[in-house]
Amino acid sequence: MASELELEMQAIDRSLLECSAEETAGKWLQATDLTREVYQHLARYVPKIYCRSPNPCPQKEDMVAQHVLLGPMEWYICGEDSEFGFPKLEQANKPSHLCGRVFKVGEPTYSCRDCAVDPTCVLCMECFLGSIHRDHRYRMTTSGGGGFCDCGDTEAWKEGPYCQKHELNTSEIEEEEDPLVHLSEDVIARSYAIFTVMFRYAVDILTWEKESELPADLEMVEKSDTYYCMLFNDEVHTYEQVIYTLQKAVNCTQKEAIGFATTVDRDGRRSVRCGDFQYCEQAKSVIVRNTSRQTKPLKVQVMHSSIVAHQNFGLKVLSWLGNIIGYSDGLRRILCQVGLQEGPDGENSSLVDRLMLNDSKLWKGARSVYHQLFMSSLLMDLKYKKLFAVRFAKNYQQLQRDFMEDDHERAVSVTALSVQFFTAPTLARMLITEENLMTIIIKTFMDHLRDRDAQGRFQFERYTALQAFKFRRVQSLILDLKYVLISKPTEWSDDLRQKFLEGFDAFLELLKCMQGMDPITRQVGQHIEMEPEWEAAFTLQMKLTHVISMMQDWCALDEKVLIEAYKKCLAVLMQCHGGFTDGEQPITLSICGHSVETIRYCVSQEKVSIHLPVSRLLAGLHVLLSKSEVAYKFPELLPLSELSPPMLIEHPLRCLVLCAQVHAGMWRRNGFSLVNQIYYYHNVKCRREMFDKDIVMLQTGVSMMDPNHFLMIMLSRFELYQIFSTPDYGKRFSSEITHKDVVQQNNTLIEEMLYLIIMLVGERFSPGVGQVNATDEIKREIVHQLSIKPMAHSELVKSLPEDENKETGMESVIEAVAHFKKPGLTGRGMYELKPECAKEFNLYFYHFSRAEQSKAEEAQRKLKRQNKEDTALPPPVLPPFCPLFASLVNILQSDVMLCIMRTILQWAVEHNGYAWSESMLQRVLHLVGMALQEEKQHLENVVEEPVVTFTFTQKMSKPGEAPNNSPSILAMLETLQNAPYLEVHKDMIRWILKTFNAIKKLRESSSPSPVAETQGTIMEENSRDKDKAERKRKAEIARLRREKIMAQMSEMQRHFIDENKELFQQTLELDASTSAVLDNSPVVSDMTLTALGPAQTQVPEQRQFVTCILCQEEQEVNVESKAMVLAAFVQRSTVLSKNRSKFIQDPEKYDPLFMHPDLSCGTHTGSCGHVMHAHCWQRYFDSVQAKEQRRQQRLRLHTSYDVENGEFLCPLCECLSNTVIPLLLPPRNIFNNRSNFSDQPNLTLWIRTISQQIKALQVLRKEESTPNTASSKNSENIDEFQLPEGFRPDFRPKNPYSESIKEMLKTFGTATYKVGLKVHPNEEDPRVPIMCWGSCAYTIQSIERILSDEDKPLFGPLPCRLDDCLRSLTRFAAAHWTVASLAVVQGHFCKLFASLVPDDSHGDLPCILDIDMFHLLVGLVLAFPALQCQDFSGTSLGTGDLHILRLVTMAHIIQLLLTSCTEENGMDQESLAGEEELAVLALYKTLHQCAGSALKEIPSGWHLWKNVRAGIMPFLKCSALFFHYLNGVPSPPEIQVSGASHFEHLCNYLSLPTNLICLFQENSEITKLLIESWCHNIEVKRYLEGERDAIRYPRKSNKLIDLPEDYSSLINQASNFSCPKSGGDKSRAPTLCLVCGTLLCSQSYCCQTELEGEDVGACTAHTYSCGSGVGIFLRVRECQVLFLAGKTKGCFYSPPYLDDYGETDQGLRRGNPLHLCKERFKKIQKLWHQHSITEEIGHAQEANQTLVGIDWQHL
């Protein structure tokens, strides 16, 4: 079947390929009816090309389509082969100066904060880098796809609209030139014709709605019965639902289903079945049935294949058109013309209109194709962009209506194009004046919010999911309105004024529907049953906030508009308040001889609403008027007389009283919705158009009325009138045993009321209210934020309101008020308030939350104490009010105010009961202070204001009038300053009295009649001095106490390891280093220290005591005692790997005996250095295990450690561990029983002896394995060889260790084996000892690398945990043979030995180029005792060690010579040839003889020696470390400091000649033999002949990849990256491996692979090949570092990229430019080098349990 189909396909293809473009085009040129001709051609061929098989094969289809269908069209346009035609067009083209690059998903975009007209103006990376903006303040974001580069759009940029590239073009081009002049008449005519036909074809077929019938002129003669079951995308069903349904409906595998679902999600539709009608219908019904249960079913259509074919081609045509117009701006213009030309059906019949109006009916893929075409055509041609914009505006309402019904995201809706027109200033202006766009948008918006209450206000009460969905969509209209308003007009035409005011009217209608919405009534008795809906109203308010501000900005630009708008707004407000005094009789209030009438209204009993946008808009406009001149020059133009101040203040006052009552706890039963509303009312996102404006409105009202009247009305609204109007009410109220809650409530209300008065008088920092500018306002905000605490840039930004351009204006003023402190390796940069700004601090700053206020108060008082100042926080000096608001200050000296002050002070003096509070007093003091400041300023500006009418000082000295008869305010303050219960406020009272006197002096100096100073003040001076001394004494006591507490605290903190890790680590290192000193510095007088061999420095026996962290018992470390162990963590490692493509394929068969020099897979052991008894540890581990089992049964939770794999956390430091290492004394001392070294064999002799012993062993081994075959022969053999002298192969040494130590030796050995090879534990496996030696060698090598990289000395002060770990590890590895099979270890030794000294029985050993010599050395030395213990000839262990070292060193030197880089690097020889150089030359000659001519000639001995010296250093260093820890010989002091290379010292310490070549000379008898045998290996030959490569020395340390300095180049790199599996799709979470630089498609279905039977994401899969399970990644879109270890462990880590404010931006939310912080990146690299990634993850997961729940393996 398949083959038949293929054959058919091929046959068709052949016939198709015969089609000639020229011929077809020729025919068309002759045609009279081009449309018919072309349609015939399409009808015939399209179904033959597209949809020939169940699965699409787009490449092939497109290729044939290009040939058969598009080729002729191109020919037709060009009149010749397009291969020649298009380049000609391109050449003649004068390209547009617009960049217009359409952004891909994830591509970086840039916006200049200095020059962009609005934040939607963006540049592509290329343009940005070539623009002036790269040196400006810019923001970087990643595009969500769609949208294009605005480079070249002069309207988008205030400055520098062109980048270098696009600038070139503009200089040549003349504006307004018609691009058609570059085309010939013929081309124009032909293009016009074919574009008309094809564009119409595409639109017709894409909007075609029938499922099995084609348009008549495309219908085929013979129709097959092939249908597709087409599945469409929706936003309702989940991926999983679709996948599940498909498996059921069309019987496919899960993988296929995932494929279908992915395509449906991406393209919007996909055929899931192909066949006859019935067959497809069947699948459709299953899908519909399965998905219709809860929601509407998935959309499925059964379509005839020919329709699908034409639709596919239709899409192809659209993208083809997009490509063609790219050759010439002329062609683009023609296409635009074709697209916008009205069709025969008149209005809305152009192709563009038809597409737009069908948008919501098209599937996703079709939409994005035509949107793209619009962007590259209509939006790139300025003339047609305008016409298109008009069409868009005319269709606006319909498009929005469609969008509301559409279930796709806005990004794929044509309505999203609004940003392209509305943000372009001239277009927007044109649309406003000609299409009345503002009004249209607002009306459309109102149309969609139909639910109103009886008063016509919006109602969101019954708020269903569908409504919520629609409501979300409606909000995009507000966004459009914002776009339209975002660029403000510079000039006003009458037309614009008229249309703007029309729009303003519509806007007022909208606000009117919001005024008073969501009213609430206080709930008494019962708690509310259901939280009322409040979010919708607030969302609306929040979304409108910027629009409201922008409306005001527009008004501010034109006086005429402002006055008109003001009038309109006032009129609407009066409508809203219509009937506001109806019915009720007014009541009369009177205090101190003043009286006023007001309505009867109680916030606590009647309806009140937080939503008052009309009042607030009026307040905003009033401030603007106050700023303008018109208010003073032509006040008659203003409707000021119509203003009724009591009406203006009424609603804002109610709202503020509501807040006060909520705070006083009176609205508790109204639930959280109210609390939330109050919160948002004050929140930085809303307050600008809510709370702030209410304050302004009150200020406006008060400035127009008698302050006494206002205060009485306010008292009444706060429901406090009774308390202050009844003379004795206060007394009664405080003495009476009223309900305590009520008293408390009233106290809070009084406090709140006083606070409100403070705000009304003190808040003058909005331009227009006070005489300030916008800079002063923002400065003040910052000063107050930083008064709370120092803040990072982002924190500060969050606390400031942003304008519509997302700007806070902070950067321009921050320098003036704050110092910046740079961040360290962690943390972020901080801004600190400049000390001189502290005087601007206002304790009652109106944007403080209560918590912030008390924090700020505390911080400021502390600061004052530190500066040894008094702690008064007096009100700051304020700027003067603007004239319209000037009378506000009179509140402070009004009679009612003085009465209130006096009353409260009186309460404080009487100090009885709880009917009084300190906060109350504090506020009164603040108010008094404000009044004094005001008076002082008036006096100081006396020149300007000849008559000072502000006389607070006089009034405060007067006693209260009857009937109260209270003493004067001054007198009461003087009384209070000595009140013992007011200690905290003393400084403030003192400040008031001082200021009072200062003012008096001022008055005296200006007035002729001086008044004598009262005695009271002199007394006061005296007592002040006394007080000062007393306070000083108290302060001292307090300081001492604080210090003591601090000391206690830090003591306690030591126990809280988690809370302060760094502190803990310090102490940890301190503790252990003392123990290390004890252990490490035996008294050795000899200055030449030797680590090994017969001359090894004898170290006096050291007794070592350690303490178990679990039972706290001390214990000596020795062979017989109970084992002490260190918690340890063994892991596989590729940190040193030079070949990441290599990893262990089959661990069961893998032979680890020889480590390849590429170190591709090592086993690393680390330890936190904490010591335990073995049995204590075992008990601990068992309990962890038991607990874990119980826990897993209860709730299947992950932990940060995997108990089943033997993992646990160190009981002290919670460091991740998976085994323990036993602590041992130097193990060689136990066996090295010889002290007389007089007659030790030399190297040659020793090698001979060992070879004999090996031979003997082999014979014996053979005998054992084949006991039956001719025993005579065996005895013969033994006779023949003779057992070497003193060799007793039957001897079995006694294991010296205690049982418990032996057990621990086995435990750690098995763990290393299990983890290193990833196999099941098996302590009998012969590879166990090899893995132990390997881990020892590998760990030493990795530490040597770290030390060298950091330029640290080899034996410098090593962190003690490392020191402990290496010592234990080395000694453990050396002792392990005692618990392994002797024969096995001997076997390993023989094989290792044979790699250097060949024998007959080991044939297939690696050549010396393929052996890591240090691993070999460690293996040989540690296996050697197994052989040596049977040697009783008198050769010591030390001699053997030394000879092994020398032999391996020789091999290494040959290795170095063979691989040394032979290119002369041009460096000159420094001195004459020395001894070493001559020797190495001689050696090289020998090598040359052995290796043959393939070895390159090297003329310079100096060069060779230099290479050898450099190459061998790491080996020498590792060996020194190894023998140091093995034998416990202290290191020579010279090597303990950094600096020189220490080559000589190392050689001495290792008992090697400093001229290493001497090793060869001294043993000349065997040198040649050895070299020959090494060089004769076939691999060496192949290497020398260049057939293979080898590792060169010294090996360079691995580094993490180089990261670019600028983060955006990473984003760019990632945006070019597409998923490697799903053919060109953009990856959603591109993730960079920092180890090897591979980009991966993370966190996505497409790139999941199977690993060990589980599905894992691309990152996890990658760690297995790249990092042995450990990975370090950068998630590029998130700017976040990801650590992974194994499948279940992972954590996020802060990225090494910082913005200019020293902050990271995880998630790239802020968009500040990010630059590489090298130090932080080094820190990550260090973690990696130290093998600490897993540990870091463990700590992170312990600290943050949510990390444990993340599915790391799917990343």
Ligand SMILES: [Zn+2]
């Ligand atoms: Zn660009």
Ligand SMILES: [Zn+2]
């Ligand atoms: Zn550009």
Ligand SMILES: [Zn+2]
């Ligand atoms: Zn700029």
Ligand SMILES: [Zn+2]
């Ligand atoms: Zn213990």
Ligand SMILES: [Zn+2]
């Ligand atoms: Zn520990």
Ligand SMILES: [Zn+2]
């Ligand atoms: Zn990698």
Ligand SMILES: [Zn+2]
């Ligand atoms: Zn992928």
